[in-house]
Amino acid sequence: MSSDNTPNILVFDVNETLLDINTLAPLFERVFDKQTVLREWFAQLVLYSQTMTLSGLYTSFSELGVGALRMVAYIHQVTLSDSDIAELKARMSSMPAHPDAVPALTRLRKAGFRLVTLTNSPSSASPTPLEKAALSHFFEHHFSVETVSKFKPAPETYQMVADALTVDTSDLCLVACHLWDNIGAQAAGCYSAFLTRPHNAMLPATNVPKPNFMAADLIALADQIIGKKSV
Structure with a gap:
C-alpha cells in the first residue's frame, strides 16, 4: 500500500464499464x-x-x-x-468505448497510476475488443477470469490479479459499474470505485459495503481517485 493509503494499481472491469x-x-x-x-x-x-x-x-x-x-x-x-x-x-467483439473512457484513462495514467483490466470475457486473438475500441494501450496487462475458471465476484479472480502483479489485494482498486463486482472486490480486500452508469445503482441493504469512490461518469471518478492520491 502506498504511503497515502491509496492503491496505485487500478483494475478496470471491461464490459459496460469501458465498452458500451x-x-x-x-x-x-x-x-x-x-x-x-x-x-x-x-x-x-x-x-x-x-x-x-x-x-x-x-x-x-x-x-x-x-x-x-x-x-x-x-x-x-x-x-x-x-x-x-x-x-x-x-x-x-466490437463494442465501442464509452466517450468518457479515453479522457479518464489519460488522466489516470498521467497521474502515475498503473492500469490493468479484469474481465469475465475470455481472451481473444488480436485485434481484441479493447484494441478495436482503441483502449488497449492504456493498460499494462489484461486479465481474464478464464485463468481460474471462475467468474467475478469470486475472490479467486481478484486474488489472481494480485498474485500476478506480486502485490496484496489491498494494493488494488477495482473500477467497475456493477455493484456486485465492487462488493466482491471489497470482500477480497481490494478498494473499489463504483461507476454509476445507467442501469446501475447502490443497493441500500444491511452489510452492503460502500465503495471507496463513486461517481456517475468515469472522468469524475478518475478525478476523485487522483484527488485522494494527492492528499
Whole structure:
C-alpha cells in the first residue's frame, strides 16, 4: 500500500464499464421488437455466470452469452436464426468505448497510476475488443477470469490479479459499474470505485459495503481517485 493509503494499481472491469454494451441494442430491437430485452439478457448472463461458479462449473462467458440469448428467446417465444447468433458474437467483439473512457484513462495514467483490466470475457486473438475500441494501450496487462475458471465476484479472480502483479489485494482498486463486482472486490480486500452508469445503482441493504469512490461518469471518478492520491 502506498504511503497515502491509496492503491496505485487500478483494475478496470471491461464490459459496460469501458465498452458500451448498448451497441447490442439494435439486435434486440430487431429480434424482440424492444431494446429493453438487452438488459434482461445481460442480467441472465451475469446471473448464470455466477451460478456456474457457485456450482463449481465453468463455461466461457461468450458461450454463456449465446446460451442466455437462446434462453431469453425461448421465454419470449421468438425463433432465432444462425445469423442472429452471428450478429451477437460480432457485436460483442466490437463494442465501442464509452466517450468518457479515453479522457479518464489519460488522466489516470498521467497521474502515475498503473492500469490493468479484469474481465469475465475470455481472451481473444488480436485485434481484441479493447484494441478495436482503441483502449488497449492504456493498460499494462489484461486479465481474464478464464485463468481460474471462475467468474467475478469470486475472490479467486481478484486474488489472481494480485498474485500476478506480486502485490496484496489491498494494493488494488477495482473500477467497475456493477455493484456486485465492487462488493466482491471489497470482500477480497481490494478498494473499489463504483461507476454509476445507467442501469446501475447502490443497493441500500444491511452489510452492503460502500465503495471507496463513486461517481456517475468515469472522468469524475478518475478525478476523485487522483484527488485522494494527492492528499
